Amino acid sequence: xxxxxxxxxxxLLYLGVSLFxxxxxxxxxxxxxxxxxxxxxxAPVTSLCCLILLVLLAxxxxxxxxxxxxxxxxxERDKMIQxxxxxxxxxxxxxxxxxxxxxxxxxxxxxCYALPILLASATLIGMSVYSLSVLIQYRTGxxxxx
Amino acid sequence: xxxxxLSNWIRRLRxxxxxxxxxxLADRVxxxxxxxxxxxxxxxAPSLPLAFRIAQTFKVQVEDVFQxxxxxx
Numbered sequence: 001x002x003x004x005x006x007x008x009x010x011x012l013l014y015l016g017v018s019l020f021x022x023x024x025x026x027x028x029x030x031x032x033x034x035x036x037x038x039x040x041x042x043a044p045v046t047s048l049c050c051l052i053l054l055v056l057l058a059x060x061x062x063x064x065x066x067x068x069x070x071x072x073x074x075x076e077r078d079k080m081i082q083x084x085x086x087x088x089x090x091x092x093x094x095x096x097x098x099x100x101x102x103x104x105x106x107x108x109x110x111x112c113y114a115l116p117i118l119l120a121s122a123t124l125i126g127m128s129v130y131s132l133s134v135l136i137q138y139r140t141g142x143x144x145x146x
Numbered sequence: 147x148x149x150x151x152l153s154n155w156i157r158r159l160r161x162x163x164x165x166x167x168x169x170x171l172a173d174r175v176x177x178x179x180x181x182x183x184x185x186x187x188x189x190x191a192p193s194l195p196l197a198f199r200i201a202q203t204f205k206v207q208v209e210d211v212f213q214x215x216x217x218x219x
Contacts, residue, residue, distance in 0.1 A: 002178065002180065070173075071173075072172065072173070072176055072177055072178050073178065074178075075176065075177040075178050075181050076177065076181075076192075076193055076196060077177070077178075077180070077181045077184060077190055077192075078178070078181075138180075140189070
């Protein structure tokens with residue numbers, strides 16, 4: 001298992017745990033403070049998740065070391081898989097962002113609340129798509145011949 | 147990434163060349179062992195430069211390593 005695969009697995013684990021933690025925290029807020037508190041706390045919680053996700057993205061976009069002690073760690077196939085996964089992740093990011101913007105966010109919600117939620121959700125979906133795509137491509141390979 | 151019409155003789159050529167391991171071939175052509183495994187299994191179609199490097203390693207022509215089966219033929 002190479003660095004890309006390990007990162008992809010770590011991403012999925014992190015996303016799963018943070019999603020679970022966020023749901024628990026927000027449910028507790030909703031239970032104790034009601035809907036008004038929920039909206040007040042939703043933006044900070046999602047902003048925090050988004051910030052951590054962005055740090056993760058920055059770490060992962062750091063150029064891969066191609067050689068270590070003469071051993072090849074990253075080659076043309078890894079690069080192709082990474083680029084393809086990034087394209088799919090961008091599609092996931094923008095489609096989620098637009099979908100959330102038009103369908104899910106309540107019409108009267110203030111933009112300062114909406115933006116972190118939109119960004120966090122889109123980043124979350126984008127990273128999930130990226131990680132799944134990397135793992136699937138390494139496992140199966142696809143058949144488009146490119 | 148892979149192409150069902152592309153087959154190869156890498157495994158056979160490795161054994162004909164002193165039972166070369168996948169890792170040794172990978173080191174010689176400058177890729178990871180995972181990539182050699184994927185090429186051998188037909189899951190990944192290598193780039194032209196990589197195909198030539200593999201052929202040069204075995205001192206044969208590219209056509210002796212990779213075969214392309216056209217759907218019409």
